[in-house]
Amino acid sequence: MSNLIDGIRKNSFVVFGRAGMDMFADPVGAKAETAETFRSDLGGSSANICAGLCKLGAQSALVTSVSDDAVGRFCTNRLNHYGVDTQYLKVLGGEYRISLAVYESVIEDFQLVIYRNNAVDFQVTNEDVDRVDYGAYGAMITAGTVFAAEPSRGSTFRAFENARAAGLPVIFDIDYRPYSWPSPEVAADVLSRAGAQSDLIVGNDEEFGFMAGGIEKGMDKARELAAKPGRIVIYKMGEQGAVTFADGQEIRTGIYPVTALKPNGAGDSFMAGLLAGIAEGRDLRDAVLRGSACASIVVSQPGCAPAMPTPAQLEAFLSSHPGPTHS
Template sequence: MKTYDVLTVGRSSIDLYSQDIGAEFIDITGFDAFVGGSPLNIATGCSRLGLQAALLTGVGEDKVGDFILNFLRREGVDTTFIPRIPGARSSAVLLGIQPPDTFPLVFYRNNAADSQITVDHVNAINMSDIRLLELSGTALNLEPSRSAVFHAAEQAKLQGTTTLLDIDFRADQWSDVRSFGIMVRALLPRIDIAIGTEEELLAAMLEDASQVTIEHQQISAPTVRGDIDQAIERVLALGVNVLVVKRGSNGVSVYDAAGRREDVPGFPVVPLNILGAGDAFASGFIYGYLNGWDLYKSCRMGNASGAQVVLQPGCANFMPTLDESLAFIEQHGGF
């Protein structure tokens, strides 16, 4: 029976990135075809670092599904658990790149195959063969993927598999943004490690939809108003052992179950494209964590992965290798 260091669960897509860096979306003349979706990005990043990675997602019986699967196989990500969903479509995303702070996204996820993974798909996996299960918050927005995620978390806990939640708030994927918080709060007691931006943590504790504002169609980076310290306390109170708060160029803050905080600096770079930086961070963090590193060093590894990806015009296609990350860290002052 094959064993895996990490299994990621949730979205996968073809990502069409603007070739016209800096152009307004209406002036884009062409797109480069990459792949994406937070769980796919993380699985790819983990595989490039040398971990045995697998992905549970769904793709359609279409050419886009062929494109996604071909990429994953080339990258050494195990596709055993990726079903073809009859009658569904593989997801697509269009993305603009306007450095330093404007990155509009358009999702095409009607009848998305990755939202149709089921409890049966989870049951086909022996969780005792998985060291770490990574789950994505966006997969909680619809059935049947919502139940599949909860079931996977329950099975992982029963088998002693470490569970990690990438909170992954995509505001336009929810008919009521408040339901995002309801689902995340229900899942957190089954989670060992949670990772999110300040905005995602605030969204997880959202009380009113008016707290969320999306400007310039930046779906992955909405403005969310609220008390971040209170949100952190509430997440920890739900039982996670480790909470990592991503703070952009300021690095991350990592909290233990007792609420003790340690700040981990990032690596100063001038970003070209911030999309995918959080997924790169997760892959680097997971690598360090599974290799027995302490949380500080694991977060530095994550910060290094993120810093390298923001210099590139895409996500999964540009995840760093282990040698590249170690060289980057050495060039920037070490761990």
């Protein structure tokens, strides 16, 4: 586990996966189908993790492809706004498109519409990942969506090999999105392969259950993955908190209850808060709780990247908020 923790403590991350544009109905409570005004900002799971890390004082670089159009340039501009290193962004012309998410700040009957036509982020190649200077970073992060199609599936597994050769630990957010995959069977096989090659695995009960072939088997799958020495597995259970498996221990943590405006963005913010906490030298339980606090902050505000907290906002939340609950 020391290689993993030491890598994270360098506080510099190379992140693989998509960026996208979020459009969320304004004001809070407006339904997307009747809204006349939308706010825009950065979205996409990996881009959100990058922005969250930068806002918490880490360094992050995103490796992906963006479309050669106004929306692709919008996303690049917003990545730069949040301080994300964009040197590994490849701009692709033609009919490839960056993803677009339309949603609302409403919990009841929440609607999220994602446009993934000719998704440009799947076009990351071996050549793209070989351009990365892995030695400049402490750890590699990927979200599971990159594995849903070729060529990014193969190129990200190649990036795993490159990271290993450079001594970098691999951090994997399962992030299973059924609509991106050709079939559940392919997804279960590929995501399990990725998990087997990772040092830190984060997912929710449904994602581990999916990899195991049934939600009731998810916890056992997490334990099985955590049996490899040096690996940390975090099994998230929503309102029930999380279980962290590390060095034969099972660390149970609760959540920070908030009035949620929306469900999305929590996982990305959790990852950023967790890694920033470890990078600061905090113990694993404290780092997981900081991740949970970041998740609560994001679901209680509009948007994803703009809702990610700064260190001052995180400290203010922790000092003024009851919790965490006991799982």
